Amino acid sequence: MGSLTGRRMIVVGGSTGIGRGIADAWAGAGAEVVVCSRRRPAVGPGLSWVRLDLSEPDHARERLVGLSTGRVDAACFSAVHYGDKRARFSEVSEVEWHTQLEVNVTGLWLTLRALLPALRRAQSGLFVGVSSEVAFNGGPGRSGYAASKAAAKSLLDSLTQEESHVRVVQVLPAGMVDSPGIRRRRPPDFDYSGYMAPSAFGRVAVELALSGGEGHHGDSLVVDGNGEWRSARGGLPVSQSRTLP
Ligand SMILES: NC(=O)c1ccc[n+]([C@@H]2O[C@H](COP(=O)([O-])OP(=O)(O)OC[C@H]3O[C@@H](n4cnc5c(N)ncnc54)[C@H](OP(=O)(O)O)[C@@H]3O)[C@@H](O)[C@H]2O)c1
Secondary structure (H helix, E strand, C coil): CCCCCEEEEEECCCCHHHHHHHHHHHCCCCCEEEECCCCCCCCCCCCCEEECCCCCHHHHHHHHHHHHHCCCCCEECCCCCCCCCCCHHHCCCCCHHHHHHHEEEEEEEHHHHHHHHHHHCCCCCEEECCCCCCHHHHHCHHHHHHHHHHHHHHHHHHHHCCCCCEEEEEEEECEEEHHHHHHHCCCCCCCCCCCCCCHHHHHHHHHHHHHCCCCCCCCEEEEECCCCEEEHHHCCCCCCCCCCC
C-alpha cells in the first residue's frame, strides 16, 4: 500500500474497536493520527490522544474546534454509546435514549461542524463515518441504538448531497466485531471465534485515504472479516440482531 506520510488524521472514538483499527492502519501507513476518547489508550508511533467526552457538548465542541485549527486530511467518527444490553423498548431508560442520541448523533454533528472547514482546506479531504447494519434493518432489543445509527447515516447521506469538496464515505462490518464496547455486553465465557477483528477495517481505511475517497462519495461500504468490501447498494447488509426471548 502507498504512504500517508505528511497527512494528519483525526479519529473520534479511536481508542478501541473499529476506530482504533482505522487509526492504527492510518498511522502504520505514515500518517500522524489523533485519537479522541474519554479514557487514555496506550499509543504507539504516529498516534497521539486527546481527551473528549461527547456526552458533555460544551467541552466536546471546544476540543473539536481546537483540533480543527491544524491541518486535517481525513477524519473518522467511530464513537458509540451502545447502552447496557439488548432490551425491549419498554425496558430502556429515558437517560439511555438521551445518551445514545448525544454520543451517536449529536457527537457526529459536532464533529462534522468543527472539522469540515479544515477538511475543505485539505487537497482531498475525506470523512469516514462508521455505520452499522441496524441503520438499514432496525432490530429488536436495539431500538435506541438502531434509531441513532439510522439518524447518523441519514445525516451523512444528506451531507453527501450538498458537499462537493470533502468526500464522505460510510463503512460498516458485514458481521459482529470483537471490540471492548461489545465485550461489555457479553457474558465472560462468550465465544468470539465468529467475530471479526477491528483490524479488518485497516485496508479500506488506507485505500480511502490514499484516493481521497474517489469513486465512493456517498457510498456505504460493507467490510468483511478478510478486509474485503462491497457497496451496500448491491444488497442489504445482513442483520446481526437476535430474536428476544
Ligand atoms: N462492534 C460491532 O460489532 C459493530 C457492529 C456494527 C457497527 N459498529 C459500529 O462501529 C463503531 C465502533 O464500535 P466498536 O464496537 O468497534 O467500538 P468500541 O470498542 O465500543 O469503541 C467505541 C469508541 O468510542 C469512544 N466513546 C464512547 N463513548 C464516548 C464518549 N461519550 N465520548 C467520546 N468517545 C466515546 C470509546 O472510548 P471511551 O469509552 O474511552 O470514551 C471508544 O474509543 C460504532 O459506530 C458502532 O456503531 C460496531
